[in-house]
Amino acid sequence: MARTSRDIRSANRLGVIQQVISAGTTSRQRIAAATGLSLGTVATLVGELTALGLLTEAGREDSGGGRPRGLVTPNPRGGLLIGVDVAETYVHVDLFDATLTRLTGTEEALRPNERRPEQVVAHIVSGVRTVMAGAGGRILGAGVSVPGQVDREGGVSVFAPNWDWHDVPLRDLLARSLALPLHLDNPLRAAVVAELWSGAARGRDDVAVINLGTGVGAGLAFGGALYRGSSNTAGEWGHTTLVLDGRLCRCGSRGCVEAYVGAPGIMQTLRDLAPTSALLHPEDQTATLGALAAGLAAGDPIAAKVNAETGRYLGVAVADLINLINPELVVLSSWVADRLGVPLLDEVRAVVTQHALRRPLTDAEIVLSTVPGNPVSLGAATLALEGFLTGGR
Template identity: 65%
Template sequence: MRTSRDIRTANRYGVLRQIIASSPTSRQELAAATGLSLATVATLVGELLDLGMITEVGFEESAGGRPRDLVAVHASGGALVGVDIAETYVHVELFDLALNVLARAEEDVRPGENRPERLVGHVAAAVGSVVAQAGSGAARVLGVGVSMPGQVDRGTGVSEYAPNWDHWHDVPLRDLLAEHIAYPLHLDNPLRACAVAELWFGAARGRTDAVVVNLGTGVGAGLVLGGGVHRGVSNSAGEWGHTTLVLDGRPCHCGNHGCVETYVGAPGIMRHLRELSPGSALLHPDDQTATVNALARGVAAGDPVAVQVVRDTARYLAAGIADLVNLLNPEVVVLSSWVAATLGEPLLAGVREAVARHALRRPLTATEIVLSPIPTDPVCLGAATFALEGALGSAGQRTAAVRRPGAPARSRTAPPE
């Protein structure tokens, strides 16, 4: 069961999330939006003020009562860095506390370069670049969140397995990065990054149960259940890409057959295109991005092969999404990552139509299926959110230590729930 400390941390997340979403806002509005008592909200707001993450910004008249103090996120109260490590690039962004992007850096990773020392060098260079771009006037960096594909042990910071890199096992990535990066480091994987990004800033905000389907080279589903990210007992929940869609179907690199990923991941989509039309001009044999871009342009132009490939992909995807709808009964299924963003509305329309044929009526009625509304790289944003959650998670203990110079200690009006 959840301990008092888990609950306090979750409530701290909830209040800051709501402040970011609706700045400026009052304690009364926050209590109404979160379902927490006014006393609890007042305590949590006090902590966030002490941390310098939010500020008082005046007051509004309230009907018939005394004026209500307003608070807003303090954008320059700290900076967060998000790192998206992918098979072919390292993408890094620096954000303010309102999660605006202040600086970006990207490093290419060539196939021969994915050895731990080389990768760490790319990450360190890009993080150094965004901090330098932000300049000496920028706010203190509160932490660096790192999204690493595959299985990650959050506690130890070990990257246990990267599905598309051979000979990558049990790499102590956080320790290696810490030799170059002095800020607190928070390691997790892209499924969880996309899930927290949607939960804090996207289509899952305010939802209790949501599934963020991640469509790229690899495929997975970040799960938001009961208002928080579901990680499972060993932080590996969400491996929907490795659930069976076709028993004894296509072989998968995981050792199983017929996995969802072999049909709807970018390589699976390319395979389908190759089988349907071997000499198609849409096919760029060694370039997933170019092929998926060509398919998107082909659909827009009415190319029958492109239309067929996207329709069939939507149908595979829909069968797998119907499984998620029937099993988890979420409020929303969000299609995220670059394949979903590139194929866009035609893919979404095909998925919606086919899910309706596969899913049970009751959960289907309760579920929306949408494209991610996040305009930037959701993995970077989510990784930065890991750093924000990390800073908040230890805030209870750190409140005194990091109090803004001159800020008064706030009295605790109620014990946080």
């Protein structure tokens, strides 16, 4: 409950730079209107951010008869940020400038047998070195997203179900090779921050960003701010029950949302409907989802059936989320949502309309992610910028 004056000051500083980065170029007056802060506070915080090199003055605009207003813009030369998306099958690393514009990136495949922490760490280190080669300027920090549950203060991967990691001190392992401020978090957190700063959730208050990949979860924001829960594990919506005593989930429970709408769950639905379908590429989620997407575009009836079934599971689960948290926006993100796209979105919207309660339904817009490129690496870099500004490591 205790929010110290320092917490509030940090939050306000972040609010200001988030506004400027979202808007591109803006005035102190518009920042004050958007954040609810007084003009005096905004002026002070803009001064601090300018002194840090993150903002610059950008001329004046006519204010309709009054004094011309000074404009500020984010400073691309304010420093560099690194965002790392460690997924089940790859390590993706992007380099951004201080305006969160992507400069370059690289991706290294993780083979199925590369599951030990030191193997994954080696790929992260190699990816970071690749994007930093030839880059000039100070590095403000690197954000690293790893699947599963993360202790961000300690920099520890508490539990990564895909690799069966328990309490892996990832930040310490990385720090042996990388002399950078390192910020560890998970893809749910990264994706929601990316939408808040750079995507569909700009200016929104109560938001759920659903990550549909091999794993499934929902990043949550309340009052425009990332919600972490009491130990940074909020959002494990993939492990809420949709079908009591249903399909076995890799978490050990039965009937979880993830067991139906994660990539392996979608493959199971396809296998149940058409065990010999040519759409099915056993052991290859990417190829199967690609085949399903191509099948949908070509009017394949099996692909349409799988999409409808998946949309039904996902739609009921999204309606549950709408009834429980009454969000104004639900964003479908990550690679499965990207592959199935509008056909899946259409099914989900139809099912949600039948299942959600009328009042929360009216408020809840459901959209596909609008973040360009990889939302998780962008979000991880954004978390690194937040860490730089709030003095966390």
